[in-house]
Amino acid sequence: MFPAETYIRRREELAQKVGSGIILFLGNDLSPINYDANTYPFRQDSSFLYYSGIREPANFLVMDLDEGETTLYGYEQSMDDIVWEGERAPLKVQAEMAGIPSVQDIEFGAGFLLSESMNDRTIHVLPAYQEKHLHFLSAFFSCDIKDLGAVYSHRLIEAVVAQRSKKEPQEIEEIKKAIDISDKMHREAIAFSKDGRKEQEIVAQMQRICGEYGVGMAYGSIFTQRGEILHNNLHNGVLADGSLVLNDSGAESPFHYASDITRTFPVNGSFSDKQKDIYSIVLEAQNAVIDSIRPGIAYIDLHLKASEIIASGLAEIGIIKGDPKEAVKEGAHALFFPHGLGHMLGLDVHDMEGLGEDFVGYAEGQERSEQFGLNHLRLARELEEGFVLTVEPGIYFIPKLIDGWKSTGAWNDFINFELLEEYRDFGGIRLEDNVLVTADGAENLSESIPKLPEEIEALIGTA
Numbered sequence: 001m002f003p004a005e006t007y008i009r010r011r012e013e014l015a016q017k018v019g020s021g022i023i024l025f026l027g028n029d030l031s032p033i034n035y036d037a038n039t040y041p042f043r044q045d046s047s048f049l050y051y052s053g054i055r056e057p058a059n060f061l062v063m064d065l066d067e068g069e070t071t072l073y074g075y076e077q078s079m080d081d082i083v084w085e086g087e088r089a090p091l092k093v094q095a096e097m098a099g100i101p102s103v104q105d106i107e108f109g110a111g112f113l114l115s116e117s118m119n120d121r122t123i124h125v126l127p128a129y130q131e132k133h134l135h136f137l138s139a140f141f142s143c144d145i146k147d148l149g150a151v152y153s154h155r156l157i158e159a160v161v162a163q164r165s166k167k168e169p170q171e172i173e174e175i176k177k178a179i180d181i182s183d184k185m186h187r188e189a190i191a192f193s194k195d196g197r198k199e200q201e202i203v204a205q206m207q208r209i210c211g212e213y214g215v216g217m218a219y220g221s222i223f224t225q226r227g228e229i230l231h232n233n234l235h236n237g238v239l240a241d242g243s244l245v246l247n248d249s250g251a252e253s254p255f256h257y258a259s260d261i262t263r264t265f266p267v268n269g270s271f272s273d274k275q276k277d278i279y280s281i282v283l284e285a286q287n288a289v290i291d292s293i294r295p296g297i298a299y300i301d302l303h304l305k306a307s308e309i310i311a312s313g314l315a316e317i318g319i320i321k322g323d324p325k326e327a328v329k330e331g332a333h334a335l336f337f338p339h340g341l342g343h344m345l346g347l348d349v350h351d352m353e354g355l356g357e358d359f360v361g362y363a364e365g366q367e368r369s370e371q372f373g374l375n376h377l378r379l380a381r382e383l384e385e386g387f388v389l390t391v392e393p394g395i396y397f398i399p400k401l402i403d404g405w406k407s408t409g410a411w412n413d414f415i416n417f418e419l420l421e422e423y424r425d426f427g428g429i430r431l432e433d434n435v436l437v438t439a440d441g442a443e444n445l446s447e448s449i450p451k452l453p454e455e456i457e458a459l460i461g462t463a
Helices: 004-018 046-052 079-085 091-097 106-114 131-140 145-150 154-165 169-192 199-212 273-292 299-317 324-330 357-361 399-408 417-423 453-459
Strands: 022-026 060-064 069-074 102-105 123-125 222-224 244-249 261-266 388-391 394-396 428-430 433-437 442-444
Touching: 004 022, 004 046, 004 060, 004 154, 022 046, 046 060, 046 154, 069 091, 069 106, 091 102, 102 106, 123 154, 131 145, 154 357, 169 199, 169 244, 169 261, 169 433, 169 453, 199 222, 199 244, 244 428, 261 273, 261 428, 261 453, 273 299, 273 388, 273 394, 273 428, 273 433, 273 442, 273 453, 299 324, 399 417
Parallel strands: 022 123, 069 102
Antiparallel strands: 022 060, 060 069, 222 244, 244 261, 388 433, 394 428, 433 442
8 A cells, every 4th residue: 555645635635626425435345246256356446446545345435525524334354254365454454554534334334325314415426347336326326227327426537537647656656567567578478489389378477477576467468469359368379480479468566556568579580571561660650659748739639640650651561542641531541550549557457447438538528539440549638747648559450351441442542452462461560658748748668678670589589
């Protein structure tokens, strides 16, 4: 945990933003279905962590803004709990470490919240995802689970997003710790990769490194020679000479802050001319974006900047025809770059998006584009000092998508489908770094992880 003063300050700032009523933070249970089961590994809710630092399960936090009182509700362990789980700190001790002055039994808290005295109070809650919480809130608000979206507090969501978006120095240090572990993971993955090794063997090596540091992966690794599949979590391939491997993997820090890094490299130790040409375009786009990041610039504009560089590079090869800027304007580049440039990063790898992607990535009144590719932007808003985000342009050759576009005949003015046949089995290339927005620019927090072609080639197969 951070010092208690951190959580006290965060709650005070939140109270000022929300103003009145009761804020309810639901901590996660050991299992989202049955508390007595261990079906899923336990991970505390990120907003509960942010405002309390408490990682123990089955607690909830109530902030009574009108009375100025904060109470932690939970349960003390029974002997059976201690036998099965081991002894943990008493609730009072946990509360003291988080600067919470009051502790109550969780059953009392549930009764308090469901009592008639709550009927005329405004209760602010965030979107729920665990089944027990969905049923509890359904009973509390006397509505069907499918209608809970109407009762979630937009005021609380907006306040939490505004606060969590700007990372404190101690949070940045946690992200750096996660990145340091990811650095070792990616170096090991590159070094351990060679013809004939199974993808799952490399993933196991990265998981081993996380285990050595007592942390977990921030998300399921994407380690694949089918890099054109954007979120390919299968690791069932065997590395083959001449293929490209896309490795999108990141560790959590001890305090559960995420990293999210992608590198792409050739199995045989050196990029072919065709691979290096495409790789260089992606690298140029990423470097140009990172160099352009600063407070006040809209991330959608940087996405379009990356898109124009990608379109121009593909035009030099001959895959895109005509004016690259016009190709981007019409959305032709999205055949090769169908996702957004990046997303916020923090306690969640797609930070806070469980609260609503548009709340996190779009400013009030900013509408999401309907154009293919642009409609997938997770982050489009103006950047602010303290944001930590990913920069992850890519170029992908997706056979089914290529065939679908070709069959319409609508893109013949922009795309050389005849030449594109030579790239059907190319796969995909993505480069991703984690970047802090500073007062006058940006700091690439993950720049130490090998990325230049010569750095990559020097590492491949050395383990």
